[in-house]
Amino acid sequence: MVSHVEKTFPKEGCGLMIGSDGLVQEAVPLPNTYTGPQEDFFVIDPQDLHRVDRESRDRGLDVLGVFHSHPNCDAYFSKRDLQHSCPWFSYVVLSIKNGRFDHANSYRPDFDQTEAPKEELTYG
Amino acid sequence: MAKILIPTPLRQYADKQDSVQLAGSTVGEVLKSLTGQYSELRRHLYNDEGKLRSFVNVYVNDEDIRYLNKEATPVTDGDTVSIVPSIAGGSAGVQSPPAPPLTLSKDEILRYSRHLIMPEVGMEGQLKLKGAKVALIGTGGLGAPLGMYLAAAGIGRIGLVDFDVVDFTNLQRQVIHGTKDVGKKKLDSAAETMLDINPYVEIDRHETALTSENALDILKDYDIVVDGTDNFPTRYLVNDACVLLGKPNVYGSIFRFEGQATIFAYPGGPCYRCLYSEPPPPGLVPSCAEGGVLGILPGTIGLIQATETVKLILGIGEPLIGRLVLYDALAMRFRELKLRRNPECPVCGDHPTITKLIDYQEFCGIPNQPHQEAPMEGDIDPVEVKTKIDHGDRFVLIDVREPHEYQICNIPQAKLIPLGDLPKRVNELNSADEIIAHCKSGMRSAKAVEFLKQAGFKKVRNMKGGILAWSDKVDPSLPKY
Numbered sequence: 001m002v003s004h005v006e007k008t009f010p011k012e013g014c015g016l017m018i019g020s021d022g023l024v025q026e027a028v029p030l031p032n033t034y035t036g037p038q039e040d041f042f043v044i045d046p047q048d049l050h051r052v053d054r055e056s057r058d059r060g061l062d063v064l065g066v067f068h069s070h071p072n073c074d075a076y077f078s079k080r081d082l083q084h085s086c087p088w089f090s091y092v093v094l095s096i097k098n099g100r101f102d103h104a105n106s107y108r109p110d111f112d113q114t115e116a117p118k119e120e121l122t123y124g
Numbered sequence: 125m126a127k128i129l130i131p132t133p134l135r136q137y138a139d140k141q142d143s144v145q146l147a148g149s150t151v152g153e154v155l156k157s158l159t160g161q162y163s164e165l166r167r168h169l170y171n172d173e174g175k176l177r178s179f180v181n182v183y184v185n186d187e188d189i190r191y192l193n194k195e196a197t198p199v200t201d202g203d204t205v206s207i208v209p210s211i212a213g214g215s216a217g218v219q220s221p222p223a224p225p226l227t228l229s230k231d232e233i234l235r236y237s238r239h240l241i242m243p244e245v246g247m248e249g250q251l252k253l254k255g256a257k258v259a260l261i262g263t264g265g266l267g268a269p270l271g272m273y274l275a276a277a278g279i280g281r282i283g284l285v286d287f288d289v290v291d292f293t294n295l296q297r298q299v300i301h302g303t304k305d306v307g308k309k310k311l312d313s314a315a316e317t318m319l320d321i322n323p324y325v326e327i328d329r330h331e332t333a334l335t336s337e338n339a340l341d342i343l344k345d346y347d348i349v350v351d352g353t354d355n356f357p358t359r360y361l362v363n364d365a366c367v368l369l370g371k372p373n374v375y376g377s378i379f380r381f382e383g384q385a386t387i388f389a390y391p392g393g394p395c396y397r398c399l400y401s402e403p404p405p406p407g408l409v410p411s412c413a414e415g416g417v418l419g420i421l422p423g424t425i426g427l428i429q430a431t432e433t434v435k436l437i438l439g440i441g442e443p444l445i446g447r448l449v450l451y452d453a454l455a456m457r458f459r460e461l462k463l464r465r466n467p468e469c470p471v472c473g474d475h476p477t478i479t480k481l482i483d484y485q486e487f488c489g490i491p492n493q494p495h496q497e498a499p500m501e502g503d504i505d506p507v508e509v510k511t512k513i514d515h516g517d518r519f520v521l522i523d524v525r526e527p528h529e530y531q532i533c534n535i536p537q538a539k540l541i542p543l544g545d546l547p548k549r550v551n552e553l554n555s556a557d558e559i560i561a562h563c564k565s566g567m568r569s570a571k572a573v574e575f576l577k578q579a580g581f582k583k584v585r586n587m588k589g590g591i592l593a594w595s596d597k598v599d600p601s602l603p604k605y
Binding site for chain 1: 185188208480
């Protein structure tokens with residue numbers, strides 16, 4: 001995850017996290033398909049999501065969440081993140097400062113895209 | 125009957141199945157069967173109004189139903205319906221500190237007093253103007269009155285986009301620039317005039333041509349885009365960028381004695397492509413530099429654009445959306461055409477095929493690398509023409525410009541045959557003679573050469589750069605126009 005979003009810096013990088021029972025086993029980097037300036041926005045192509053979902057399903061794994069970076073910005077869940085969020089996934093936000101990983105947080109948005117409580121991240 | 129794939133996070137609500145066979149002849153019916161069978165799924169897929177939630181995309185096989193018939197999209201046995209959440213986000217939108225509440229200073233209240241005493245504007249409206257951000261593409265004929273009046277009206281932030289330099293031929297209409305500004309960057313000259321009119325305006329200077337690479341980045345920071353450009357590639361670019369960004373495009377165009385104005389790309393309204401889906405063939409519609417323009421005309425059209433911009437910001441009156449105003453200065457008459465959004469429009473229609481900015485030079489048929497440096501076969505340099513005249517070589521020089529242009533300046537040895545008259549006067553020429561054609565800059569004479577070659581003339585050549593190049597290289601006393 002970190003190496004992908006350090007590479008995409010100063011643009012936002014993104015991808016999916018797959019695993020099982022809430023434990024992330026793999027990160028799948030995906031292209032940011034936003035056609036405007038990518039320094040502060042990302043879009044995952046639904047076709048990519050569809051494909052990763054199908055492939056992980058075949059391997060007995062689940063798509064657990066989404067990760068994306070905030071270049072030169074803290075790892076908060078922004079208004080934009082909330083407006084485009086989906087409550088089915090956990091969202092890991094990585095703060096990349098000057099091209100290097102700084103810190104990360106995870107959030108779980110609600111149905112109405114009004115709140116996203118922070119989740120505890122444990123590293124195993 | 126169709127197979128519906130359940131995304132991982134929702135399987136817990138569907139007996140842990142990853143796919144279910146369900147009855148229904150449309151996507152809507154299949155989803156209804158799904159939520160009927162697994163009621164927990166309903167709140168995941170639908171909001172309280174019974175609409176699919178904004179993050180839910182539905183695909184039939186590989187097609188997004190938004191581009192098919194939405195929930196009425198038919199499904200048959202063997203079709204696979206997939207529920208795919210949309211995933212997007214980004215850092216912007218939080219860290220920028222909240223803007224301090226706007227107020228007007230004592231000096232500003234005095235300055236805007238004629239606005240403030242009108243209830244349609246008032247303090248509330250003037251603060252809207254101060255809070256507004258307007259991008260002005262071009263500071264030429266249309267941009268001049270626009271820039272001056274928008275600054276005077278108190279628009280808080282105006283972004284100017286231009287890369288040109290003021291020259292003498294601009295001054296007949298571009299009243300934002302003065303004689304002292306010739307040779308200066310238009311951006312600097314325009315900003316100076318605007319800040320002189322109103323020092324409370326903030327001006328962003330974008331010294332660049334608007335391109336597919338920079339347009340979204342430049343325009344995203346403004347509320348309204350005003351198009352003061354004079355060429356088709358930029359017009360399509362501004363239009364598409366405005367549609368993609370969801371920002372209104374206040375449009376104006378001028379030619380000789382006539383002009384047009386409207387608002388494009390207002391959500392729900394038509395865009396430039398709804399009116400003109402294809403650009404005209406290159407060279408068919410002359411630019412102001414080729415066809416001329418009444419100097420006052422851009423004033424009239426630019427001020428219609430300025431009026432509409434201010435009305436949009438204030439939210440008053442009837443905006444010029446879905447109506448194209450046509451102005452004829454000679455008849456002194458305004459007409460109005462109704463415009464509708466075209467549901468088939470490739471950029472703003474129901475199933476857009478253009479979802480990002482394209483190569484607009486190519487779209488308008490203009491080669492990306494102009495091959496002007498490589499001399500065209502049959503080109504001759506003005507200096508060489510002069511040498512031939514001085515040597516007394518036998519050849520015929522024809523001037524294919526119009527008689528009123530001939531009156532401005534001419535080469536004495538040249539015979540005037542306007543391009544349009546050439547077919548009926550071709551018998552005045554002898555195909556045995558060597559013929560050299562010239563015009564103002566070389567475009568029309570190239571067409572004349574082409575015509576004569578097709579008519580069987582073998583020894584015809586085009587004087588490169590026209591009489592303008594003649595003035596530069598041979599006879600500087602000849603006035604340029």
